[in-house]
Amino acid sequence: MNRTLRIAIPVALGIAVLLMWEALVAAFAVPRIVLPAPSDIGEAFVSDFGTLMAATFVTLRITLIAFVLAVLGGVALAILFAQSRLIETALYPYAVVLQVTPVVAIAPLLTIWIGYDNIEAVTLTLAWIVAFFPVLANTTLGLKSVDRNLIDLFRLYGASRWQILTRLQLPNALPFLLGGMKVSGGLALIGAVVAELAAGSGTSTGLAWILTLATRNLHMGTAFAALALLSALGIAIFFALSALEYWLLHRWHESALKVQT
Amino acid sequence: MTALLSLRAIAKTFDTGTHALGPIDLDVEEGAFVSIVGPSGCGKSTALRVIAGLLKPDSGAVAWPGSKPEIGFVFQEPTLMPWVKTLANVRLPLDLEGTPRAEADARAKTALARVGLAGFENAYPRELSGGMKMRVSIARAIAAAPKLLLMDEPFAALDELTRQALNDDLLTLWREDGMTVLFVTHSVYESTYLSERVVVMSPRPGRIAADIPLAPPQARDAGWRLTPQFASEAAKVSQALKEAMAA
Numbered sequence: 001m002n003r004t005l006r007i008a009i010p011v012a013l014g015i016a017v018l019l020m021w022e023a024l025v026a027a028f029a030v031p032r033i034v035l036p037a038p039s040d041i042g043e044a045f046v047s048d049f050g051t052l053m054a055a056t057f058v059t060l061r062i063t064l065i066a067f068v069l070a071v072l073g074g075v076a077l078a079i080l081f082a083q084s085r086l087i088e089t090a091l092y093p094y095a096v097v098l099q100v101t102p103v104v105a106i107a108p109l110l111t112i113w114i115g116y117d118n119i120e121a122v123t124l125t126l127a128w129i130v131a132f133f134p135v136l137a138n139t140t141l142g143l144k145s146v147d148r149n150l151i152d153l154f155r156l157y158g159a160s161r162w163q164i165l166t167r168l169q170l171p172n173a174l175p176f177l178l179g180g181m182k183v184s185g186g187l188a189l190i191g192a193v194v195a196e197l198a199a200g201s202g203t204s205t206g207l208a209w210i211l212t213l214a215t216r217n218l219h220m221g222t223a224f225a226a227l228a229l230l231s232a233l234g235i236a237i238f239f240a241l242s243a244l245e246y247w248l249l250h251r252w253h254e255s256a257l258k259v260q261t
Numbered sequence: 262m263t264a265l266l267s268l269r270a271i272a273k274t275f276d277t278g279t280h281a282l283g284p285i286d287l288d289v290e291e292g293a294f295v296s297i298v299g300p301s302g303c304g305k306s307t308a309l310r311v312i313a314g315l316l317k318p319d320s321g322a323v324a325w326p327g328s329k330p331e332i333g334f335v336f337q338e339p340t341l342m343p344w345v346k347t348l349a350n351v352r353l354p355l356d357l358e359g360t361p362r363a364e365a366d367a368r369a370k371t372a373l374a375r376v377g378l379a380g381f382e383n384a385y386p387r388e389l390s391g392g393m394k395m396r397v398s399i400a401r402a403i404a405a406a407p408k409l410l411l412m413d414e415p416f417a418a419l420d421e422l423t424r425q426a427l428n429d430d431l432l433t434l435w436r437e438d439g440m441t442v443l444f445v446t447h448s449v450y451e452s453t454y455l456s457e458r459v460v461v462m463s464p465r466p467g468r469i470a471a472d473i474p475l476a477p478p479q480a481r482d483a484g485w486r487l488t489p490q491f492a493s494e495a496a497k498v499s500q501a502l503k504e505a506m507a508a
Contacts, residue, residue, distance in 0.1 A: 149340045152315045156334055157357040157405075167356075171344040252344045252385045 036220045041228070044221030052210065052222075056229050059192055059206040062120060063233070066127030067188040071181060073128075074135025081136075082143035082169060083161070099133035103191055107198030123195040123206065130191030131184040138180030142173025175253050178245040185237040193230060207233075263326060265291040265409060265441050266312065270321035272466075273307050280466040282307045284321060287460065287469065289443060291327075291408075294435055296444045296452035297460045298502060304467030305445040309334075309411045312443065333402030333440075335412040339394035341386040347373065347397050348382040354405040372400040375434065392423035399427075403434060410435075412444045416451070425486075428454055449502060453495040454486060461498065463505040470505030473498055 018038045024030070025037040032040055045052065077095070081088035103126050114122045146169055154164050196208035207226045214223035249255065272283035282304030289295055297305050310316035312323055313332055333354075341350045348369050349356075355365035373379060376396040386394055395415060402410055416424045432455060435442050446452050452459045453475065461471040475494050485491055 147338075147340060149336045149338065150342065152310070152313075153334060153336075153340060153353070154357065155315060156313055156332060157354045159357045163357060168342070171342065174344070252387060254387065 033218045033220055036224055040221040041224040044219065045225040048222050048225065052225055052229060055205060055207045055210045055226070056233065059208070060233055062123050062127060062192045062206065063189045066124050066192060067131055067185055069128050070131035070184055070188060071135050074132050075139050075177065078136050078139035078143055079165065081140050095133060095136055098129055103130050103194055104198045107195055111199045119199050122199050123192055126195030127188045127191030131188035134180040134183040134187065135177065138176040139173050142176030143169045146172045175249055175255060178248065182238065182241045182245065185241050186234055189234050189237060263291055264288045265327065265330065267324040267326065268321065269324060271311055271318045271323070272320045273311065273316065273318050282467045285467065285469050289441060292439050292441055293458060294442045294444065294456045295458045295460060296446055296456040297462060298446060298449060298452045298498065299462030299467060300464050300506060301447060302465050303462045304465060305462060306413050309413050309443065309445055313411055330408035331405055333405065333407035333410045335398050335402045335415045337414040337417055339398040341394060341397055343386050346382065347378070347384050350386065350397055351400045351404050353401055358405065369404050372404040376400045376430065392419055392427065395419060395427060408440055410440050410442045412442065414445055414447065431455065449495055449499045453491060453498050459498050461501045461505050463508055470508065471501035473501060
């Protein structure tokens with residue numbers, strides 16, 4: 001299948017579904033507060049454009065900051081784990097606890113600790129907690145799964161720990177890290193949304209809050225527009241990270257070869 | 262001829278309780294091409310690792326009558342770093358030893374040319390065939406001009422034609438450089454073809470069952486594989502291996 005068709009087919013399907021949606025809502029006279037027609041959503045999008053964009057920017061900013069901090073923290077801790085068995089044994093269980101505790105359950109606590117007047121910081125923290133673990137787990141695996149013979153070769157030539165880390169373990173971990181980043185990029189967005197919903201307060205101004213407000217006020221067009229924007233953000237993050245992965249790996253890694261075909 | 266290295270009562274038992282090796286004694290003369298033949302799991306690889314200093318023996322010692330020489334190591338797998346190009350893979354020993362980049366590049370290029378891969382400096386490992394990858398691995402091992410080359414079943418995974426070509430190229434490299442080669446294999450024919458001395462090891466725990474001198478390499482030419490003398494030498498090694506397995 002050629003490239004044009006691979007894009008054209010899903011786009012055509014999407015347009016067909018939207019048209020059918022529009023027609024069905026009109027045919028059955030579905031109330032707007034139950035299911036708005038695509039045209040209502042479009043209208044809301046235009047009329048609330050300023051608010052929606054501002055909220056998108058807030059959510060995107062929180063997601064990106066949480067994601068970058070999760071990558072930095074995850075990689076740093078993974079390097080520490082790879083250097084010291086003791087540190088890993090001591091800390092890993094707590095990293096898992098952080099991961100498995102549902103973020104919705106921590107949200108109210110963090111809101112109290114960090115403060116209602118600082119919801120952005122709460123959201124950021126929660127998004128970071130959610131996004132952190134995949135990076136840590138994948139990078140740790142990547143640092144450790146180096147070919148034993150290559151390590152022996154480095155030792156034979158008297159390589160230092162630093163040389164083994166930078167020339168062998170880190171490059172080896174790169175595909176693992178990028179895989180983890182793809183998961184955690186999506187999770188950072190989910191974390192940012194869930195945190196904002198759970199913390200639920202007027203001082204937050206992200207897309208999730210717009211969604212909450214619009215639903216409460218039965219502005220379903222706006223709610224759906226916010227939802228669509230959240231999807232768009234998720235898709236953008238995924239494609240950006242896929243592009244990064246391809247750019248970094250395609251010359252040498254098998255996984256990137258298959259993407260091409 | 263003086264000994265380059267002497268193994269004295271080397272024995273190794275792994276943490277798992279497997280008594281892998283020895284005790285063995287072995288002297289390897291400077292400039293020799295010695296093969297170690299034995300069944301799978303007889304501790305051949307363990308012996309090479311002990312010599313390379315990658316594994317500590319439980320008892321015994323490796324003695325270097327001269328100073329400890331620069332060592333090159335070739336594994337059964339090419340063991341290349343997939344994320345760097347061929348040239349950087351070959352340059353690795355020089356990079357780790359801190360050789361200036363320009364000099365390291367020049368020496369790596371020479372090494373690549375010597376294994377027949379001139380022009381492949383900028384290829385990534387995944388773009389090369391199995392035989393070419395093994396050539397890169399050999400180029401890397403000789404890049405730092407080792408006096409001792411340790412090879413752990415390097416051609417076992419290759420097809421017969423590639424294997425024979427690499428056997429011949431290896432002999433050429435050895436003659437030109439005058440390095441000492443210690444070559445582990447489970448192929449009787451490969452060991453007979455390559456070496457001037459074959460050490461036969463018994464099944465686990467590996468001990469030296471026979472030490473067979475072969476016709477000096479000067480007497481060999483390209484047709485050596487087809488001579489009756491080659492056949493009779495191979496039969497000798499084969500017989501010794503059979504006896505070692507039965508013992």
